[in-house]
Amino acid sequence: MTQTPPQTQTDTYHHGDLRRALIDQAGKTLEQYGAGAITFRGLARALGVSHAAPGHHFSDRNELLSELAADGYAGLGDALAAAMEGQPPNTWLERTGEAYVRFALANPERYRMMFASRLMAGVCPDRLRAESSQAYLLLLKAAYQKEPEADPATYRLQTPELAAWSLVHGSVMLWLDGQLGPELDEATFLRLTREMLSRAFA
Amino acid sequence: MTQTPPQTQTDTYHHGDLRRALIDQAGKTLEQYGAGAITFRGLARALGVSHAAPGHHFSDRNELLSELAADGYAGLGDALAAAMEGQPPNTWLERTGEAYVRFALANPERYRMMFASRLMAGVCPDRLRAESSQAYLLLLKAAYQKEPEADPATYRLQTPELAAWSLVHGSVMLWLDGQLGPELDEATFLRLTREMLSRAFA
DNA sequence: TGCTAATCTTGTCAATGTCAAGATGACCCA
DNA sequence: TGGGTCATCTTGACATTGACAAGATTAGCA
Secondary structure, three states: OOOOOOOOOOOOOOOOOHHHHHHHHHHHHHHHHOHHHOOHHHHHHHHOOOOOHHHHOOOOHHHHHHHHHHHHHHHHHHHHHHHHOOOOHHHHHHHHHHHHHHHHHHOHHHHHHHOOHHHHOOOOOHHHHHHHHHHHHHHHHHHHOOOOOOOOOOOOOOHHHHHHHHHHHHHHHHHHOOOOOOOOOHHHHHHHHHHHHHHHOO | OOOOOOOOOOOOOOOOOHHHHHHHHHHHHHHHHOHHHOOHHHHHHHHOOOOOHHHHOOOOHHHHHHHHHHHHHHHHHHHHHHHHOOOOHHHHHHHHHHHHHHHHHHOHHHHHHHOOHHHHOOOOOHHHHHHHHHHHHHHHHHHHOOOOOOOOOOOOOOHHHHHHHHHHHHHHHHHHOOOOOOOOOHHHHHHHHHHHHHHHOO
16 A cells, blocks of 8 residues: 555545554553543544544444454464574473563553453454464464464364463463452562463473 | 332332342343443333432442442352362362352353453452452462461462462453354363363372 | 431433544546 | 546534432431
8 A cells, every 4th residue: 555655644634544543542542541441532532533533444443442452462473473483392382471471461451452352342353363363373383382283263172272371361361450469570470470381381 | 228128119219229229230231241231321221210320329330340240259259168168178179160160151241340340440449359359268278278377468379379260260261252262162161171170280 | 297318310411432424635547 | 637436534413321410209217
């Protein structure tokens, strides 16, 4: 797409790439004020466009949130892939586990949204499904220390990868929700998670 | 509380126990249509009272949701206690783990709300804090196969109970969010969870 | 019986998502 | 170069919601 060059946003009737700008602005709002603070009208105000403009790029508020979630899965996938890149396979599980937790702690609201959006959007949008499957494949790769042979749609879930995923996802969610108490600092939490993973797969 | 006897709800100016009725109705709406469908005005319509009546019993929508969450923790606590009642301590972890998962699967939206409400309500209401601490104590009891000695506020989280809690919470959340794929049925999921717990604490 | 406080109603307001109809201008083709 | 077409955006409107204020109703108690 040949777009207009970067410019101040309000000096033209056409915005340039409003869809992208909406997603970016929503991302900022997400981490700063939480998902509940994301509104079509608020985003429109922040970008200097009319209140109904967002509705032309997302059929629904949920569609915008799904896009944020899909971006989250993409970022998580990148982090997981980077953690394994060029490293010996027998360290993949440990490395991806840590990368997973670090991603969640660095993007708490985003992470929460990734796991809240499936049911919010009654039917899961294609891109969200694709990005999350991609990230899931990387988890399988780390758990089995090789490229998964079957495609994720037909893959049958087994105990080991469910345990690994449950451990990191569960501990992260408990942490994000404040269930582990305010006195547990981030460094200690990371250490505990490492210990859990290494003990469970010793 | 001496209340008026059961009666049709709209035949008196005073409802009798509107607060209780609101919580009950919200609970039904919760499991049937999800948390997003709970509105003050909707509940008021369902109970035949004016649209502002709920506002006199809950300062806030979040206060009502917190009450639902607190009820959830109370129910979970009962289920966990019942699972250990009269059983040998070396089976507590396994029994409470299964009871925990069964509770979550039987009350999916309630369970989700229990873990979503802490951050929603900026400051955690007293009753919610109390009920969740109570349930947490039972988890500690099961993990250590004896009554916890310290009070939960000063208790220092250790790897074993974090692992146990993370395993069940994580797998349950993944299941509830549909992340484990539509072809994984409930019975298989329960079996996998049992396997995970027994392997992790063999 | 009458007072007081809890409980509920009516009326209102601002904010939001969503839709419809019209304005604007980017792009393409003759 | 000029005109048409269609995506993009604006304006206007509507129903729904949470929240608040002021007044009506009634329970409970002195």
